[in-house]
Amino acid sequence: MVETPIPVLVIGDKNLSSWSMRPWVALHAAGIAFDEVRIKLRTETSKAEILRHSPAGKVPALKLGAVAIGESIAICEWAAENAKTPILPQDPVARAVCRAAGAEMHAGFGALRNECPMDMLARFANHPISDQCLGDITRIDALWNDCRRQWGQGGPYLFGAWSLADAMFAPVVSRFITYDLRVSPAARAYLEVASHHPSYMAWAEGARAEAAI
Known part of the structure; x- marks a missing residue:
């Protein structure tokens, strides 16, 4: 074999x-x-x-x-x-919405990417953002809240259990924390949970180890 x-x-x-x-x-x-x-x-x-x-x-x-x-x-x-360990919802409609959320992240939010580049270990206060970037933040906040409200009953992540959508938005979680971006209370609660997921924390630990070399 x-x-x-x-x-x-x-x-x-x-x-x-x-x-x-x-x-x-x-x-x-x-x-x-x-x-x-x-x-x-x-x-x-x-x-x-x-x-x-x-x-x-x-x-x-x-x-x-x-x-x-x-x-x-x-x-x-x-x-x-x-x-x-499954990272897609079992329900076929939830699976499709999960994939759509990940695809939206993959294809969009250019202003946020450009104005708030990922810098996991840094912390910036009062970082200036454009109206376009604010629009990206507002859309992400709404998307997270919609996912949590419709599909999040089985756990604390976007689709209850941790999923492909959480993977796609993991660097956004990092950006929101790095630049202390204003979001709704529900989105803030998601940031707290998502940034303490074991896989997120393992990546962050790797970032700290690389910086120490």
Whole structure:
């Protein structure tokens, strides 16, 4: 019998790489064993090092033997399909809404990304934001509240139990905390819970360890 190789997740710096964080926490929460290769970003050799693993020249990439899967949302979906601990709701409608929430995060909120880049270990007070960024924050707040109200009865996360949607929004949780962005009380409660999920905390611990080197 041919052994299936252990998945290898190629990521950037844990303090800065929001796209890397999403699949890392998804794989971790799904109970999937994986190795990681970390590439320091923003150096003269970063691009060349990434291209050794990812034909697209971007992180993250999930290596399954000779196959490299790019795009955070695709890797999160792979994690959901191979999970030891489920990270998608059982209800088919809730599953579809969960995927839609993750896809909205993947495709949108450009003002928030640009004006509040992920910096997990930093804390900024009175960070200036544009009206466009405020619009992104307002939409995310409403989306979180809608998910919690409609699907969150079974637990404290967006769809009750921790899910793919929580993975996709994990770097947003980090951004909201870093920049102390104003959100509703319900969204603030979600931030508190989400930032104490074991997978989120394991990633944050990795960020602190990298910063100490």
